[in-house]
Amino acid sequence: MKRITVTVNGVTHEAEVEERELLVYFLREGLGLTGTNVGCDTSSCGTCTIHLDGESVKSCTLLAVQADGAEITTIEGLATNGELHPMQAAFQEHHGLQCGYCTPGMIMAATSLLKENPSPSEDDIRHGLEGNLCRCTGYHNIVKAVAAVANG
């Protein structure tokens, strides 16, 4: 067991974690933030994507102990003061989700994509989201939603 301190969605937590515990399970089972989903065991699907110190990462690829001292944002922390983040609103408006399972990861990946490239082409969007899989939407409306946010 190891003691870690992490700030998640603005709240600082101190916790004892097993050294082999994955960050995604610490978030989900340790902190009860179940919005971040687990879709695979091979770092392939991106459903577990969060922001760690401002960068999007797949939270199944890190151990909880590696997040010691980090600032984390999960899907639960994306809206501010009850206002949806524009990316969340755009996913709804453009029907960028069906079952919703990929959605938290997809939204987290998309927001950090726009941070790096505020005016991406369709191709940029598709390549920027390449680590995130969706089985429902065929990506068409996801791409539309991201483009809509980029174009303000």
Added chain:
Amino acid sequence: MATTERPAPSIGQRKQRKEDPELITGASRYVDDISIPGMLWVYVVRSPFAHARINGIDLSEALAAPGVVAAYTGETLEMGPLVMAWPINDECKAPAHLPLTKDKARYVGDPVAVVVADSRVHAKDAAELVQVEWEPLPAVTDIKEALADGAPIVHEEYGTNDAGSWIMSRDSPAPIRNPSGPYFEDPDMVTIKEEYYLSRLIPNAMEPRGVVVDVNSSMGEYTVYSATQIPHILRTTLTITCGVPEAKLRVVAPDVGGGFGSKLEAYPEDAICLTIAKVLGRPVKWIEERSEGYVATLHGREMYQQIELASTKDGILKAVRVKLWASMGAHMRIITPGIPMLGAWLYAGCYDVEGYDFEYTNVFTNNTFTDAYRGAGRPEATYAIERAMDALARELGMDPVELRRKNFISDDKFPNYTIASGLTIDSANYAGTLEKCIGMLGYEKFRAEQKSRRESGSTKVLGVGFSTWLEMCGIAPSRVLAALKYIAGGWDAATVEFLPTGTVRVLTGVSPHGQGEVTTFSQIVADQLGVDFDDVEVLHGDTQIVPLGLDTYGSRGLSVGGVALWKAGEKIIEKARKIAAHELECAEEDLEFAGGDFTVKGTDRSANIKALGFSAWSAHNLPDGMEPGLTATHLYDPPNFSWPNGAHACVVEVDTETGSIDLLRYIAVDDCGVRINPMVVEGQVHGGVAQGIAEALFEEATYDSEGNLQHGTMTTYMLPGPPELPSFELDHTVTPSPTNPMGVKGVGEAGTIAAPPAVINAVVDALSHLGVTNVGRPATPERVWNAIQEARR
């Protein structure tokens, strides 16, 4: 009493989804998000061999491991076999499928033991300590090899892997118009014979499966939370397998992260978890790991197809004859033997033929069981006929579009035209969708560009492929299902109730998991009853709240569940009218109903349905003898399937030096009848097309000679990501179904049914000048390159 403001019509609008606020903020609740105090974790020990006898299982080390509470084998955890609901005829072999196998393992992943511990990690660690004494046996995973003499036998009691055939002329309740034989013997006919192999697919819903069982021991009650499409069917099957009385078993499908058929199943793990909870009297949880799911969750499609067409020399298609050999895998799961039959009547596509024959043979192999995967049977049929139509066009030297136009069932045959295979199509618009599609494509211009590319000697050649598809969905009526030997019915149920505070509660028996019925059903009720969209609450997926229903599969949500809802709404209006007449002191016939108001004709005296709902609830002043409450339930058994159709076109660029394919355009013009929410319809088409394209170009699950799955993880199984797919170009026509009062059909499977042949036809078209006539699927660069080399030889 009169209200001036009437809710705007809701049907046909692109309403934003009511489902979304939870899903975009992380407030969703999938099975893995559920945790119950005192809950134990279950881990399943699976066979590493495709075929091996079990000579003993030693649980002692696992039982001694930290945190372990219990461990079981098939001998010590008492359960009946899993339910198989579609024994297609007397020939059908349906060996008992025990949730934990006792005698031998029949596929890699076959569950043999379970460990129960106080945490996810402890259960998994201890599972590794279970010692199984295996005696490996030779395995067979190929359909044809499984039928050969001397093949290893999956179920020894039968002495063969032939699981039985279904022959339309013998087994179908609907008479075939004419046998196909004479057309193929006619020397004036042009005949072709095509053979295709459809690879095995893994559905890959993004949410893995999972089960949580909660126990109320003192009452003998159990709640099963399962990532399932079929809470109602699952309840019934679990009662049969586990012996828990159906009335004390509650099955809940919470938020479910996609299904595509893979969650239309009675799985071993559901039964195992319920039984352990029953034995231990404690809540349990099992969550599938993705790589585990690749062997533990059903696969789809795998079959060999043989299709023959007979046509006149000028391209009038006269007869179709089809034989299939389908892989069952190692077990018959809930509807495995019937899956190929779901396409049986569709192998002539939307073409008006005279002669028809169809048969299929089911084959056991040492692989994961197959079962319904999006489209189930209909993508297979569409693939065969649409590929074969292109082959026939080549044989006749005709344009593939021209050949299709020539053979469509003409508009004047509708409504309700009985096709050669014996079923009756409600309505369709074959030519109309194709013409629209051709227009969007710019066909002439495309052919000119294709020609000039070829003439320029470019190694990047262009091709276009078409798929003019139809399907039968909303599988019903129940009477027909009975004749096909399916055990359950095809009806669904809805309850509409006005609550005293003025909102409307809808209970639907379908169990959406991404399809958006909470929204679209609200639109239906809003329009039909004249209430506000936001005042309708749609509840589903919990057998305690919605006891009646048959769940979501086969594009039936709207065409069965939605129509049930409409019919319940009609009953509501009928009763509300009586109350209105009583309150307004007029005859019922004097009332007009619009926008929620019953108005006395020619006056401004009216009563709003919400107020009438309150009157019915308070029951202070109801007509004599009337039951209180404004609520109605309807169980709807459709009189026919519904028959959507469409025309898809795919444009590809193929690099003749590398075999790589660039998907340039994908055009889909579909007709699913009346559209409740075009945004939701388009979403269904997008997702379906994506899966269909993936089936054609990327996805396959193959096995090595020992029966190990070679595409057993998400890194080796090629699921398309955003860069692999284009944006899609969509349009539609609307041909209402005459079968139901809303004129609706289904759309959930359309894209998956349509896309594969459009894509492969495009690839073959691109390479046709090189003499290529077939490319295996998925059309990987290697397969394309090989096809080019072979044609050059």
